[in-house]
Amino acid sequence: MAVRHSGGGSADRTLALLWRNHKQAEPSRPTKLGRRPTLDLDKVVDAGIALADERGLAAASMSGVAKALGVGTMTLYTYVPSKEELLDLMVDQVLAERDLPAPGEPRPTGWRDQINLYSEQTRAMFHRHPWLASISTIRPPVGPGMLAAREYLLSACAVLGLSPRQTNTAALAITTYIDSAAGLEAESDQLERQTGQSHDAWWTERWDLWETYFDQDRHPTMTAIWNANGYGDGTREAADESYRFGLDRLLDGIEALKR
Amino acid sequence: MAVRHSGGGSADRTLALLWRNHKQAEPSRPTKLGRRPTLDLDKVVDAGIALADERGLAAASMSGVAKALGVGTMTLYTYVPSKEELLDLMVDQVLAERDLPAPGEPRPTGWRDQINLYSEQTRAMFHRHPWLASISTIRPPVGPGMLAAREYLLSACAVLGLSPRQTNTAALAITTYIDSAAGLEAESDQLERQTGQSHDAWWTERWDLWETYFDQDRHPTMTAIWNANGYGDGTREAADESYRFGLDRLLDGIEALKR
DNA sequence: AGCAATTTCCGTAGCCTATACGAGAATAGC
DNA sequence: GCTATTCTCGTATAGGCTACGGAAATTGCT
Numbered sequence: 151m152a153v154r155h156s157g158g159g160s161a162d163r164t165l166a167l168l169w170r171n172h173k174q175a176e177p178s179r180p181t182k183l184g185r186r187p188t189l190d191l192d193k194v195v196d197a198g199i200a201l202a203d204e205r206g207l208a209a210a211s212m213s214g215v216a217k218a219l220g221v222g223t224m225t226l227y228t229y230v231p232s233k234e235e236l237l238d239l240m241v242d243q244v245l246a247e248r249d250l251p252a253p254g255e256p257r258p259t260g261w262r263d264q265i266n267l268y269s270e271q272t273r274a275m276f277h278r279h280p281w282l283a284s285i286s287t288i289r290p291p292v293g294p295g296m297l298a299a300r301e302y303l304l305s306a307c308a309v310l311g312l313s314p315r316q317t318n319t320a321a322l323a324i325t326t327y328i329d330s331a332a333g334l335e336a337e338s339d340q341l342e343r344q345t346g347q348s349h350d351a352w353w354t355e356r357w358d359l360w361e362t363y364f365d366q367d368r369h370p371t372m373t374a375i376w377n378a379n380g381y382g383d384g385t386r387e388a389a390d391e392s393y394r395f396g397l398d399r400l401l402d403g404i405e406a407l408k409r
Numbered sequence: 410m411a412v413r414h415s416g417g418g419s420a421d422r423t424l425a426l427l428w429r430n431h432k433q434a435e436p437s438r439p440t441k442l443g444r445r446p447t448l449d450l451d452k453v454v455d456a457g458i459a460l461a462d463e464r465g466l467a468a469a470s471m472s473g474v475a476k477a478l479g480v481g482t483m484t485l486y487t488y489v490p491s492k493e494e495l496l497d498l499m500v501d502q503v504l505a506e507r508d509l510p511a512p513g514e515p516r517p518t519g520w521r522d523q524i525n526l527y528s529e530q531t532r533a534m535f536h537r538h539p540w541l542a543s544i545s546t547i548r549p550p551v552g553p554g555m556l557a558a559r560e561y562l563l564s565a566c567a568v569l570g571l572s573p574r575q576t577n578t579a580a581l582a583i584t585t586y587i588d589s590a591a592g593l594e595a596e597s598d599q600l601e602r603q604t605g606q607s608h609d610a611w612w613t614e615r616w617d618l619w620e621t622y623f624d625q626d627r628h629p630t631m632t633a634i635w636n637a638n639g640y641g642d643g644t645r646e647a648a649d650e651s652y653r654f655g656l657d658r659l660l661d662g663i664e665a666l667k668r
Numbered sequence: 669a670g671c672a673a674t675t676t677c678c679g680t681a682g683c684c685t686a687t688a689c690g691a692g693a694a695t696a697g698c
Numbered sequence: 699g700c701t702a703t704t705c706t707c708g709t710a711t712a713g714g715c716t717a718c719g720g721a722a723a724t725t726g727c728t
Contacts, residue, residue, distance in 0.1 A: 161614040162617050185674080187676060222677065223715090233715065283545075287593070305630040314637035318634055320658075322651035327585070327586055330586070363432055367512070368511065368512060369512075371567050379573070380572070382574065392585070396586065396659065399661075399666075400655065403657070442704065444693070444705040446704085446706095471687080482686090484706055486688095486707095487705060
């Protein structure tokens with residue numbers, strides 16, 4: 151995973167880029183002087199996302215993106231202050247892809263269905279862009295995409311009638327679970343595609359573990375579950391099942407507070 | 410975050426390194442020929458961990474670790490096949506640091522206390538080694554540390570009396586939540602230490618967001634929670650509170666299945 | 669038309685990674 | 699001392715990000 155240090159450029163500049171299509175607080179450029187640009191920021195961000203989608207986050211290097219756009223590497227720096235900023239823009243753009251109803255728009259009636267909508271949209275997003283999982287999300291890019299999703303989730307939790315403080319806490323817990331679990335799921339899928347090695351094949355390659363190193367006496371519960379076929383056949387469904395199970399239990403627990 | 414692709418060297422070689430101190434299936438080296446080594450694998454792994462702890466994962470480069478040990482960079486490759494393997498070894502070593510009772514050893518009586526022990530040990534581990542959060546954990550190093558922790562968690566969940574399949578599912582959901590949430594928490598702390606910028610200061614730097622870009626009409630719930638002081642003062646306690654809240658609700662939901 | 673101002677484009681170079689290769693140094697047994 | 703074996707590590711290659719500075723393009727003014 152790549153780690154954003156998120157301190158390079160000025161925060162103001164980054165915010166201006168993130169919100170570039172939302173408010174023109176300043177009437178943008180005053181003049182039309184100088185050489186005309188061949189690209190624009192959206193093209194750069196789109197190219198970065200496309201590369202990362204197809205060939206992994208590592209392929210979205212500055213030189214890779216430039217090559218994909220048919221320009222020199224350094225040309226990108228006219229549009230983006232640094233790679234870190236480019237990543238921020240890519241992240242917020244895919245965060246905004248989720249189709250979540252805005253305030254006032256129709257939405258599922260029940261609380262759980264509203265959360266499930268967030269869950270499914272987020273899962274689909276991670277599935278389309280598995281590289282997202284390997285980017286740190288503390289101090290995320292505070293762009294329109296992130297804020298819209300947070301607003302939706304908070305508004306869904308608001309109907310529980312908890313205190314404002316607890317509403318926020320509950321929403322945080324839910325995002326933590328959904329984002330992490332969906333990210334893990336997507337990362338696993340991506341590995342299968344990228345390495346061509348299924349999760350099962352990966353375990354088979356480690357057959358030596360059970361043969362040579364595994365000590366049943368030190369791992370009685372694992373052994374018992376194994377013997378009872380508790381691990382199922384495909385690890386894919388197990389992950390799926392556990393995702394839903396965990397989310398449902400978490401929502402059960404939260405709903406029980408409502409009285 | 411750094412991404413391990415976990416496919417470079419042969420799986421057998423990696424397993425042998427991971428389990429090096431646990432079983433001597435083969436009586437190790439036959440001869441004592443040749444030049445005597447100046448290091449051993451444990452020293453290399455320890456140096457990598459120490460460097461990552463103190464100055465971040467990026468500081469644990471091959472050249473960085475070599476310099477810390479006072480040897481040439483290429484010397485490390487006598488002990489470790491590649492950087493990827495070194496990371497695997499670092500990871501499993503810190504996973505094993507957690508002080509969790511082995512089978513047969515005394516442990517907390519209640520189910521929840523057993524889970525809480527796992528939670529606290531894991532939190533402390535992430536806090537000591539925040540870089541762990543930025544390493545992908547799908548297809549993790551299957552070493553003694555990982556297996557011991559999994560065994561403990563499964564054995565704790567086993568007392569619920571669920572089916573083997575559901576026991577495993579529940580344990581997966583719990584690790585997903587705990588590992589992710591604890592990782593996020595630790596990453597945030599690390600950023601504060603490393604950049605010297607507190608979470609609050611980070612938000613203050615983005616004051617422009619609320620001033621210039623934020624649209625209250627599109628974010629009514631956020632605005633309402635803000636006005637009701639629902640975000641609290643320090644984001645630190647909010648994260649702490651949300652961690653406990655989410656875990657408690659998840660455990661509530663799981664416990665409700667027990668009948 | 670010519671020139672200045674301005675903006676974009678991008679080659680070069682510096683410093684950072686990881687690691688393949690191969691030469692040299694150290695050690696054991698003969 | 700000789701040889702086999704093992705460890706050490708300098709050099710070189712290939713890739714990453716990005717500071718710098720000059721070339722190219724475009725507008726507007728004279």
